[in-house]
Amino acid sequence: MTGSLEQVTVYTPDDRRGGVLRTALHSFRETWRFRQLVWTLFTRDFKAQFKQSLLGYFWTVVGPILGVVSFVLMNFMGILRPGATPVPYPLYAFVGTSIWGFLMSSIGNMSGGLNAHAELIMRTNVPKIALVGSALANIAYGALVNVVLILFFTLLSGVPLGWGAAVFPLLTLPLLILGTGIGLAISVIGIVAKDVSRLVNQFFGLLMFLTPVFYVADQVPNRILHRLIMLNPLTYLVEVPRDALFGQPISAWPQYWTAAGGCFLVFLIGIKVFDLVQDLVAERL
Amino acid sequence: MSGDWAVRVEGVWRKFSASAAKTLRYGMMDTARRLVGGTKDSHHLRPGEFWALQNVSFDLRRGEALGIMGVNGSGKTTLLRILNGTYSPDQGSVSLRGRVGSLIAAGAGFSPLLSGRENIHINGLLLGLTSTEIRRRFDEIVAFAGLEEFIDMPVRNYSSGMAVRLGFSIAVASSPDILLVDEVLAVGDIAFQKRCYDRIHAMREQGTAIILVSHSVGTTWSVCDCGLFLNKGIPTGRISPEELGRLYELQNAKTLMDSARRNIEGEAKPESQDIHQALKDLPRDHGGVTGGSGDAFVDKLELFDVRDGTQKHEFEFGEDIGLRMEVYVVSRISQAIFRYSFDAAHYRFICNVDSSYADGMGLQDLEPGRYWVSTRVRAPRFRSGTYTVNLAVCQKTVGTHLFFRAKAGVFVVRPRSDKFLHDSESLAVVDFDADFHCKKIDEPRSAETVADAPAV
Numbered sequence: 001m002t003g004s005l006e007q008v009t010v011y012t013p014d015d016r017r018g019g020v021l022r023t024a025l026h027s028f029r030e031t032w033r034f035r036q037l038v039w040t041l042f043t044r045d046f047k048a049q050f051k052q053s054l055l056g057y058f059w060t061v062v063g064p065i066l067g068v069v070s071f072v073l074m075n076f077m078g079i080l081r082p083g084a085t086p087v088p089y090p091l092y093a094f095v096g097t098s099i100w101g102f103l104m105s106s107i108g109n110m111s112g113g114l115n116a117h118a119e120l121i122m123r124t125n126v127p128k129i130a131l132v133g134s135a136l137a138n139i140a141y142g143a144l145v146n147v148v149l150i151l152f153f154t155l156l157s158g159v160p161l162g163w164g165a166a167v168f169p170l171l172t173l174p175l176l177i178l179g180t181g182i183g184l185a186i187s188v189i190g191i192v193a194k195d196v197s198r199l200v201n202q203f204f205g206l207l208m209f210l211t212p213v214f215y216v217a218d219q220v221p222n223r224i225l226h227r228l229i230m231l232n233p234l235t236y237l238v239e240v241p242r243d244a245l246f247g248q249p250i251s252a253w254p255q256y257w258t259a260a261g262g263c264f265l266v267f268l269i270g271i272k273v274f275d276l277v278q279d280l281v282a283e284r285l
Numbered sequence: 286m287s288g289d290w291a292v293r294v295e296g297v298w299r300k301f302s303a304s305a306a307k308t309l310r311y312g313m314m315d316t317a318r319r320l321v322g323g324t325k326d327s328h329h330l331r332p333g334e335f336w337a338l339q340n341v342s343f344d345l346r347r348g349e350a351l352g353i354m355g356v357n358g359s360g361k362t363t364l365l366r367i368l369n370g371t372y373s374p375d376q377g378s379v380s381l382r383g384r385v386g387s388l389i390a391a392g393a394g395f396s397p398l399l400s401g402r403e404n405i406h407i408n409g410l411l412l413g414l415t416s417t418e419i420r421r422r423f424d425e426i427v428a429f430a431g432l433e434e435f436i437d438m439p440v441r442n443y444s445s446g447m448a449v450r451l452g453f454s455i456a457v458a459s460s461p462d463i464l465l466v467d468e469v470l471a472v473g474d475i476a477f478q479k480r481c482y483d484r485i486h487a488m489r490e491q492g493t494a495i496i497l498v499s500h501s502v503g504t505t506w507s508v509c510d511c512g513l514f515l516n517k518g519i520p521t522g523r524i525s526p527e528e529l530g531r532l533y534e535l536q537n538a539k540t541l542m543d544s545a546r547r548n549i550e551g552e553a554k555p556e557s558q559d560i561h562q563a564l565k566d567l568p569r570d571h572g573g574v575t576g577g578s579g580d581a582f583v584d585k586l587e588l589f590d591v592r593d594g595t596q597k598h599e600f601e602f603g604e605d606i607g608l609r610m611e612v613y614v615v616s617r618i619s620q621a622i623f624r625y626s627f628d629a630a631h632y633r634f635i636c637n638v639d640s641s642y643a644d645g646m647g648l649q650d651l652e653p654g655r656y657w658v659s660t661r662v663r664a665p666r667f668r669s670g671t672y673t674v675n676l677a678v679c680q681k682t683v684g685t686h687l688f689f690r691a692k693a694g695v696f697v698v699r700p701r702s703d704k705f706l707h708d709s710e711s712l713a714v715v716d717f718d719a720d721f722h723c724k725k726i727d728e729p730r731s732a733e734t735v736a737d738a739p740a741v
Contacts, residue, residue, distance in 0.1 A: 009385065011370055012378040013327050037410035044396055044407060124411045125370045125385055192312040276319040279373040280312055282366075283301065 020268045023275045027129045034130040042137030064101060064146055068094045071214045083219025086246050087159045094153060095245060096213040098146045099238050102172050103179045104204060105142050109135040110183020111190055111197055114281065121282060128278050129271075132187055139176060143169070154245065162247020171241035171256075178237075178263035181270030188277040191284050211235050233259035291463055291494035292345040292368070296377035299338040299363055299518075300330060307333040327375035337363045341377070341520045343513055347462070350485075350495035352509035352526055354502075354533040356540055360518040361498045368465055368496060383462025386412055388453065395448060397441035401432060404440050405455055412459040422458045429480065430454035446473050457484050464488065466497045482507060502530040506707050530707060531700035534669045538697045541630060541671040542598060545695040560584070560613055567688075577688035581678040582613040586693040588674070591661050602669065602701040602716075608694070609659035610676060620648040620681035623658050628673045628692075629714040636715075638662055641681065648681055666715045669700035 031038060071093045074080035085092040113132035114121065121128055147169050154161060164171070182200065190197040210225075211234045220226045229235055236255040243250050250256075302308045311334070315325045330336065337360045345351050353361045366372045367379055369387050395404050405426055409419035427436050430450045440448055450473045456464075464485075473481070485508060489495060499505050505512065505526055512529030514521040516536060524532075560582060568576040589596050589607040600606055608625060623640040638660065640646050674694040678687045700706070706716055 007383060009370070009381045010378060011367065011373060011380075013325065013373055013375050034410070036416050037407075040407050040410055044399060044403070120411065122366070122371055124387055126411055126413075189316060192309070192316050273320065277316050280315050280319070280325065282371050284308065284312060 020272045024268050024271045027271050027275060030127040031130045031133040034126055034133075037126065038130055038134045038137060041131070041134040042141075045134070045138065061145070061149065064094070064098055064149060067097050067101065068214075071097070080215070081219070082214060083216035085216060086243075086248055087154075088157055091153055091157050091159060092242075093214040095150055095242050096238060098150055099172055099175065099241055100208055100211070100213045101146065102139075102143055103175045103234075106139045106176050106179025107183040107186065107200065107204070109138050109142075110180050111186035111200075113183070114187045114191060128282075129274065132184065132274070135183075136180065139180070143172070143176060147172075150245070159246060162243075162245060164241070164244020164247065164250075168241050168245045171244055172237075174260035174263040175234075175237050177267045181263070181267035184267075184270035185273040188274050188281050191281040192277070207232070207234065211238055213238055233262055237263070289346055290344045290380075291347045291349075291382050292343075292351075292496065293380040294341055294343050294368075294377070295379075297338055297341045297364070297367060297374045297379060298327075298336060298376040299360075299367060299372065299374055300327070300334050301337050301363075302331070302334045304333055307331075325375070336518050338367070338374075338515075338518045339520075341513075341515075343520075343523055345494045345496065345511075347492040347494055348489050349511065350489055350497060350509040351523075352505035352512040352529055353496065353498045353515065354500070354505060354512065354529055355515035356533075356536050358517070359515040361515050362467070363518075364515070365465055365467055365496070365498050381463055384413055384459070385463045385465065386456055386459045386461025388456045388464065388466040395440050395452065398439055400439055401427075401436040401443070401451055404451070405436075408452065408455045409459065412456060412461070414459050418459075426451075426454045426458045429458065429484070431477065449473065450477055453481060457481070457488065460488065460491070460493070462493060464493055464495045466495065466499075468499050468501075502533060503707055506530055506705070527705040530705065531669070531702075534700050535697070538669060538671045538699075539599075542695050542697045545671060545673060545692070546598070549692060549695060564615065571686075571689075574691040575689065577678070577686055578683075580614070580616045580618060580680075581688045582615065583610050583676060583678065583688055583690060583693070584613065586610045586674065586676060586690075588694055588696050598696045599699060600696060601699050603664050603666070606662040606665060606696065607659065608662065608674065609657055610693075612656045612658055612678060614651045614653050614656065616653060618651045618678075618680050618687065621651045622648065622679040622681060623660070624677045624679060625660065625662075626675045626677075627667075628675065629667075630671055631712055632714060634675075665698075666717060667698045668706055668714055668716045669698050670714065671695065671697055 068090065071080060072090045075082060075089050075093070082089060082092070110132065113135040114128065116135075117128075117131040120126060120131055150168075151161070151165065154165075186197050186200055210229055210232050212229060217226070217229050217235060217239065220229060233255070236252045236259050240250055240252060240256040242248075302311055311326075311331060318325065341364060343351065353364060355361045363372065367374050368381070369385070396407065399407070402423075405423060406416070406419055409422075409426075410416070414422075427433055430447075430453070432447060432451055435443065435447065440451075443451070453473075466485075485495065495508065497505060497508055509526045509529075512524050512526050514524065514529055514532040514536075516532075521532065563584075564579055564582055567579055567582070569578065570576055587596050587609050588598055589609065591605040591607040594607070610623075612623075614621075621640075624637060625639075626634045626637045629635050640658075640660075641648055672695070673692045674696070675689070675691045676693045677689040679685075680687055701716070706713075
């Protein structure tokens with residue numbers, strides 16, 4: 001036998017007590033307990049995805065590049081005046097949209113997690129958080145590819161890498177954490193209320209224009225809009241890593257760290273929401 | 286009970302709402318309540334909700350096997366999912382000691398594009414094994430499934446039997462402390478099925494507690510030493526597997542009878558209808574459920590208790606069955622014959638009773654008029670189940686029906702209470718008392734010959 005007879009599992013109604021931190025710790029432990037599974041599911045999905053696609057790994061690279069083409073085109077046509085960028089505009093926009101992409105892909109991957117694993121949720125007793133956690137590996141992979149691309153294109157354009165190139169991936173972590181937290185909450189609420197997921201996507205689509213992703217914040221002439229942009233915490237989460245990458249001076253550290261703290265809080269709340277509601281969604285999968 | 290339980294279920298209640306719209310609305314309400322620190326409204330039924338499980342309690346010790354049976358919608362899958370942690374109970378609690386292996390669907394989570402080898406790894410992890418444990422048991426799993434040559438082939442190219450065999454092999458190889466099984470024992474060929482049963486038996490002897498949800502009386506009887514019957518979410522206490530089988534068969538038969546009776550009553554003609562009109566409309570061929578030459582007509586058939594003549598539709602095993610029908614004779618019938626035949630669920634015309642050779646009446650000449658014809662079927666050997674009655678009025682000198690009606694009545698035979706009748710497919714319809722004797726006539730030719738018998 002397994003010698004695990006001391007381990008007693010108890011299921012009771014509403015057994016979701018404890019504060020935000022305790023829930024988060026518990027969720028981490030559960031995911032860690034199934035870390036091999038999380039990893040295997042990730043590699044499985046990854047392999048399965050690429051075995052079927054004719055162009056395979058090509059898409060991972062082409063996706064982010066295509067994402068920036070529209071901005072560059074608008075810039076060349078003179079429709080988009082992004083202001084004086086410290087590096088060539090295509091590179092500037094590419095880095096900006098890549099960083100923004102971290103947020104969107106983490107929301108998207110996380111929020112789809114429960115539906116993607118509906119079969120396993122109904123038929124195995126792997127904790128739901130661990131199954132959804134396997135999306136985390138997906139997010140990490142996407143981020144990794146993007147970071148490599150960013151470094152490659154930066155070097156290709158002859159832009160000297162700043163001191164921050166080394167810490168650039170770390171500086172984008174708050175956005176990943178934020179997206180994961182939001183995605184976790186959506187993954188459960190979105191199953192009960194289907195519109196939530198679409199609503200959040202639209203909201204962030206709009207929010208991107210209030211974040212200096214593909215333009216320079218200081219070049220916005222409208223004072224109210226400029227004020228809004230400066231109030232938007234995401235501004236610092238995008239600007240600081242990018243400035244660090246290109247070796248620009250950074251004055252917004254306090255705002256950045258405040259926003260990063262906020263991201264972590266959203267993450268904890270996301271886990272709590274997931275934990276609170278997860279058992280209600282099982283019957284709706 | 287002492288402290289050596291493996292599974293303890295205490296007062297579990299669970300409700301669902303019947304309509305999708307209500308599910309959505311209540312889901313949103315419950316979500317909102319949870320998010321503001323409240324609890325799910327789990328003690329009352331809101332409009333449109335029903336209890337899928339009501340106050341289910343049982344203890345299961347290590348090495349015991351519990352069979353859970355019930356007709357569709359009785360709540361057994363819900364109970365299994367609560368035991369598996371998929372659903373939370375609304376009230377009560379479930380405690381499980383040790384590692385739980387689920388065979389809720391053997392091969393859940395197989396990726397069709399990956400090889401059997403890779404899928405063993407993933408499935409093992411899903412069942413809570415570590416990579417090391419999977420590697421150690423890998424050969425055993427493959428050998429048990431009998432898939433040595435195919436293990437590097439994508440699962441997509443497996444036959445469904447091969448996939449299920451692999452899934453089962455992984456689940457039993459995980460040697461769980463508690464095994465939850467949902468109706469997946471009867472897979473693969475006979476030799477594989479026997480290996481499965483042997484394995485399950487061996488697991489029990491090593492202390493695994495087994496909970497088996499099944500529709501098969503034979504399987505439950507083979508595997509389990511106690512049972513729990515669910516009827517619309519209401520459990521019996523802990524009962525014997527024999528009692529479990531009886532309750533299940535009876536419930537099944539009653540459900541079948543109810544739908545058959547609804548059909549019959551749906552076809553029945555209104556009382557006010559003129560008998561002459563009915564005769565005129567009577568089909569003159571054998572195509573439908575009723576027909577005849579127009580010389581006789583039977584309006585109704587009643588089944589009754591032979592002791593007091595009261596109508597009933599449920600009979601004990603071996604109990605006399607009373608049948609009576611009201612016959613309108615339109616034109617004179619010489620040497621009239623009345624005949625009943627019986628259909629079981631899976632077979633038609635399993636037996637006849639016929640007035641031409643039955644005791645009492647013999648052949649009679651009938652003048653036009655109305656007659657009550659009553660019949661007593663003595664000590665029939667019907668096994669428990671649902672039976673329908675077909676009736677016919679004939680004439681010895683005429684080689685065709687004067688009147689016939691198929692599915693004129695329906696009744697249920699309750700399971701034998703004095704002995705447990707079981708067969709794996711539950712297709713047998715009659716039971717005879719028989720004496721068996723067994724005596725050894727020869728030694729096996731030699732140990733080698735037996736071992737050399739072709740492995741299937």
